[in-house]
Amino acid sequence: MYRFGTVALLWAISFMAYGQKPAPLLQNAYHRPSVSLNGQWHYIVDPYETGYRNHRRWEPFDEFVNTKASAAPYWANAKKTAPSQRIEYDFERSPTLEVPGDWNHQQDELLYYEGTLWYERDFSIELQPGQRYFLYFGAVNYRADVYLNGQKAGYHEGGYSPFNFEVTELLKSGLNEIVVRVDNRRSAGRVPGLTTDWWNYGGITREVKIIPVPDVFIQDYMLQLDPEQPAIARGYVQLNEAKPGQTVTISIPEAKLSRTFTTDTAGRAAIVLSAEGLKRWYPERPKRYEVVLQSGRDTLLDQIGFRTIQASGQDLLLNGQPIFLRGISLHEENPMRGGRAYSREDMALLFGWARELNCNMLRLAHYPHNEHAARLADELGLLLWEEVPVYWGINYTNPETYAQAEQQMQSLVQRDKNRASVIIWSVANETPREDPDRLSFLKSMAGAVRQLDTTRLVSAALDRTEDKQEKRVTVTDPFAAYSDMVSVNEYIGWYGSTPERIPQMRWDLSSHDKPFFISEFGAGALYNYRGAREEIWTEDYQAWMYEETLQMLDEIPSLRGMTPWILVDFRSPRRNLPNIQDGWNRKGLISEGGFKKEAFYILRDYYAKKAAQYRYDIKN
Structure with missing residues (x-):
């Protein structure tokens, strides 16, 4: 089993090798006075890392080069001072991207780009005596190397987590320049790893700001x-x-x-x-x-x-009263604008659709969403399941991979632990139950979460075991013993069978005296593609599956909620069927154009009945 000191040890090793690690995260950066660095940033696409590494030794310039003496590193942002001087980059003459925002949807040629891209902008600030200054990023996917006025502020890895550096000694009153190297390449050692079922958006995807604080804060x-x-x-x-x-x-x-x-x-x-x-x-x-x-x-x-x-036997208790979680899963995408969602307005669009569904809960899959999500959920009264991207293909024996996973969970808990809406921390999704190294990994993750926060539930989205001959479904994942609720992804009627099998299946959960939760079910459908209900990809097939699945789930005595997959169609490079998927996962109840499919109304009506069944009567 991994020990809780692993993260601190690996951060120390990384500091010696690569420079300054981020400072401890500022709590409530959302409400602190700040200087926004959002807006237009110049960019240079650098797939060969010409501006970062020596091409002969393949070593980063900032490990051995005197930055003031060399024009080679892009982060030096060198300016030509003599007619014969050769500098093979120029940020001022380079095009711009909007920050926050992914680069994939701002430039057509960057839609599939994975690699290094440099950002640069100038900004002015007037420093005040007795103040310290922190440079705060809401998220950068995946690795960010940050340079301020030609000096390295530090680096951060993890594509969905906030981080900050103290830059008091690097800032100056008046004009300053910031350069950020962003690398979004997938890697077997990263979290997530090489394969996912969502788009690998690159860039400075959330807000950037300078935050002043007193000497003691x-x-x-x-x-x-x-x-x-x-x-x-x-x-x-x-x-x-x-x-x-x-x-x-x-x-x-x-x-x-x-x-x-x-x-x-x-x-x-x-x-x-x-x-x-x-x-x-x-x-x-x-x-x-x-x-x-x-x-x-x-x-x-x-x-x-x-x-x-709290979980009490098979019940979930909110303020001591039983509750049924009427949920839906969603990705952090704005289908109307395209690309990564990052603003309050983005989240308001998605959350508004969820409320039309009669939802009281959302599963924010499969990674930490932006800070506006939890704060808006607090305001609107939507409960949240939040998770980190411990997903397919994770290397469970690599201590650096574990360190990244735990660090991402720590950042998420630290940021959102004061949000009433957040009730579940999820440590994983669809990881292989037969792998003993995986169980050790997840047990350590669960232990780390409980060490940070004892006021919420800990779970993970697990797989179920289906005996087609016996027509019986069980949950044999050993991690279920370490979670506060048994949460399962189930796709009977979509993967490996058709919806006619659903009414035949019997769920046996007799070995689990815990609340039972369906973290996913669903079927793909192209909006306005109609046909016989047996015809796959039609709205009719999706609706049929929803009808049969909801009836099946209602027969499970310990069922206390669900988050079907998924609210809106979302981008995925894995989904390549022409004229149906075209790079989109089609399991959404709403199309990428904002149009509701037939299954939306089936789930909406089911949730209306559940809301009437579980009426909430609070005394205070």
Whole structure:
């Protein structure tokens, strides 16, 4: 089994080899004052890494070259100073891309591009005395090497996680220049690995900003209800300075709550507040409170909802009451605009469709989505399953792969742990149950998550075992014993059979006294392609499968929710059937043009009945 020190050790090794690792993630960068670096950035496509490596030794320039003396590295952003000077790149004369945004949908020739691409832009800032400055990225896929004013700020790996570097010593008042090398190539050692069923979008895909903070500032915090004692809210505030006796004040003005705490020798203050008078957050009433955190010259505001989520036998309990999760899965794509979704408006479009479906839950597959997602879900009352891309083809024996997976989970938990909407952390999707190394990998992941957060459920999307001769379905995945709910992807009627088999199947879950959850089911259909229900790829086939599957699932006593696959058709290089798929996974209930298929209305009506069956009656 992997040990929790693995990540720290590998980060240290990486630091020695490649330079500065990211600083600890700033909590609530969403609400801190900042200088936006969004907008037009110049770019250079560099498939041979001409601007990054010595072509004879294939070593990165920033490992052995004096940056001020060489014009070869693109990150030096050299300018011609003599007529005879040869510089074979020029950012100022290069075209531009919009940041945030993937490069695939901004330039036709970059649709399938995987490799190195350089970004550059100038910006102005006026530095203030007594302030420290952090350069914050919402996400860059996959590796980012970041240079500020010709010096390396650091690097980050992981295509869906936020990260930041302290750049106080690299910034200057007035004009500054930033260069980012982005490499989105797939690799067997990365997370995800070589193969996925979604588009490998490259680029600076989320927001970039400069965040000023005081010399001593609030680095991190958490405030949630204690699941075992819901009349108490517990948490902590971590200051960046490891010094005892510093004061931290937590206030919830609407509830007339305010208490001051002091930090220990690590600069951490343990928080305990009475939650007796706090109204609970739940989908029908997503109540949030303004929480004010103050220490020294630093003040942070957040909107936090208070609720509990627990598994009790075969029930899921939200604030102590049984709930059925009426969900849908979705990818982080805006089908109307095309490409990676990154804004609040993008998420509002997708979440609006989910609410039309009568959903109270979303599965954000198969990687961390942008920060707007969890915050908008808090506001709208949508519960969330969030996960990391431990997916097909992961190398379970490579400690660096595990370190990347755990680091991505740590970043996700750190960013979203104060969001009431998030109730499930998922550590994997469709990984091979027969692999003992995989079980060790996932057990360590689950342990790491529980060490970070004890207030939510931990699960993974598993496969089921189908005995076609006995017409029996079981869940034999050994990781089910380590998850808080048994979550399964099932495609009876699509892969290996047709929907006529569905009513014949019997589910045997007698060995699992846990809530049962269907994390995926579905069938592909091209919008407005009609025919006999037996004809594959038609809306009629998809609708038939939904009707039969919902009836089958309703016979399972421990069923407590589902997230069918998927809300909207999405891009995938694996899906190449001409005139049907054309590079799209067609299992969406809505087409890439925004048109609803027949199965959308079948699921909508089913969820309306479930909503009436599970009426939520909160006393506070």
